[in-house]
Amino acid sequence: MLERPEERINAITAELSECPVAQEFFERVKEGLLARDENPYTHFCVYFAAYDPDSKQVFIGHHKKSGLWLFNGGHIDKAETPDESLEREIGEEWGVEVDLQSIGEPKLLTVTPINNPAKQKCTKHFDIWYFVPVSKAGFAPDNEKLGTEFYTTGWKDIEEARGLITDSNTLKAMSEFEKLFIKS
Numbered sequence: 192m193l194e195r196p197e198e199r200i201n202a203i204t205a206e207l208s209e210c211p212v213a214q215e216f217f218e219r220v221k222e223g224l225l226a227r228d229e230n231p232y233t234h235f236c237v238y239f240a241a242y243d244p245d246s247k248q249v250f251i252g253h254h255k256k257s258g259l260w261l262f263n264g265g266h267i268d269k270a271e272t273p274d275e276s277l278e279r280e281i282g283e284e285w286g287v288e289v290d291l292q293s294i295g296e297p298k299l300l301t302v303t304p305i306n307n308p309a310k311q312k313c314t315k316h317f318d319i320w321y322f323v324p325v326s327k328a329g330f331a332p333d334n335e336k337l338g339t340e341f342y343t344t345g346w347k348d349i350e351e352a353r354g355l356i357t358d359s360n361t362l363k364a365m366s367e368f369e370k371l372f373i374k375s
């Protein structure tokens with residue numbers, strides 16, 4: 192049975208209720224029209240941030256549209272659950288198949304204000320963050336696909352990545368990696 196996107200996002204938000212933006216997520220879900228096709232200004236997105244637990248490095252890129260150093264991510268499409276968006280976006284951006292079981296549940300929620308009218312109508316993104324463990328040696332994303340969104344991508348250790356990242360939500364993701372690396 193298909194899970195409605197609203198129900199799945201509410202369930203994820205309930206699990207991550209310690210995130211400061213959880214209430215904002217619940218309120219936005221109540222408004223409906225969650226996808227960019229339905230509301231071009233505020234909508235939901237997924238991030239899928241790859242990391243290698245052995246080398247304790249993260250896979251990050253210099254994003255063309257925003258000019259920022261960001262992890263991979265994309266908009267949720269109409270009627271998609273975040274998990275379905277994750278699977279589709281991984282195919283579109285990396286061109287690889289990833290075992291979704293190994294990714295597990297999202298671990299972070301952020302709200303990103305956007306002011307980039309020349310390039311996008313989006314004004315606010317509700318971001319659901321998945322962290323994707325991969326082996327650096329075995330991870331072979333399609334560089335042509337990556338090149339459509341990023342000037343460059345690569346593996347960075349925590350300090351190097353922190354030196355490139357300027358937006359606060361991506362820095363929050365770095366704190367999540369630090370927790371994951373302590374566990375691994």
Ligand SMILES: [Zn+2]
Pocket residue numbers: 227234266313314316
């Ligand atoms: Zn958007």
